[in-house]
Amino acid sequence: MFPSLETDRNRAKALCLTCGRLQTLGEYCSRCEAPLHQRKPHSLPLTWGLAISALILLLPANLLPIMIIEKFGSKDGDTIIEGVIYFLRHKEYFVAIVIFVASIVIPFIKLLILFAALLVQRLKLRALIPAIAKALRFVRFIGKYSMLDVFVVGLMVAMVHFGQMASVLPAPAVVPFAAAVILTMIATETFDTRLLWDIYDDKHH
Numbered sequence: 076m077f078p079s080l081e082t083d084r085n086r087a088k089a090l091c092l093t094c095g096r097l098q099t100l101g102e103y104c105s106r107c108e109a110p111l112h113q114r115k116p117h118s119l120p121l122t123w124g125l126a127i128s129a130l131i132l133l134l135p136a137n138l139l140p141i142m143i144i145e146k147f148g149s150k151d152g153d154t155i156i157e158g159v160i161y162f163l164r165h166k167e168y169f170v171a172i173v174i175f176v177a178s179i180v181i182p183f184i185k186l187l188i189l190f191a192a193l194l195v196q197r198l199k200l201r202a203l204i205p206a207i208a209k210a211l212r213f214v215r216f217i218g219k220y221s222m223l224d225v226f227v228v229g230l231m232v233a234m235v236h237f238g239q240m241a242s243v244l245p246a247p248a249v250v251p252f253a254a255a256v257i258l259t260m261i262a263t264e265t266f267d268t269r270l271l272w273d274i275y276d277d278k279h280h
């Protein structure tokens with residue numbers, strides 16, 4: 076398929092991850108003296124650890140209340156999904172959809188694609204590599220907007236409840252939710268997509 080395929084690996088070259096200088100593989104960069112790596116160091120154990128931690132954190136993030144509404148002296152906690160149902164009942168469909176997509180669909184899809192990429196790498200599923208590489212690009216693209224997840228939930232819930240003489244307090248789920256979003260973001264950075272293409276290239280060997 077690629078009879079004259081040249082990569083940094085089969086040419087024993089390295090692109091310094093710090094200053095970008097292309098050079099013969101050695102221990103340190105000949106220009107900036109940073110440690111030289113052909114791939115991000117410890118990429119796989121780091122990504123597995125971060126992705127599993129994020130997945131575990133999504134449980135309390137979705138099962139605990141994300142907002143506590145204090146009204147007429149009584150306190151009421153709402154989970155994310157209860158918030159979505161609340162807005163659907165009050166015919167606030169746009170708000171319901173924004174919260175559902177930003178705080179449930181997108182975080183789960185991002186993690187799902189990350190786990191798919193890790194499994195494709197682990198099981199050497201060569202045929203799936205082009206598709207999973209595209210999916211990872213999509214995850215990194217939406218990652219730029221992913222901190223919106225946290226703010227959307229907070230602002231939208233607060234906005235509507237403020238109109239009802241209620242005070243809204245952040246609840247226990249806020250911390251695991253924010254942590255899950257941040258860990259997922261770091262995991263998309265620690266995963267080195269070139270590890271997939273290394274397997275892809277190996278198919279004729």
Ligand SMILES: [Zn+2]
Nearest residue numbers: 091094104107
């Ligand atoms: Zn360098």
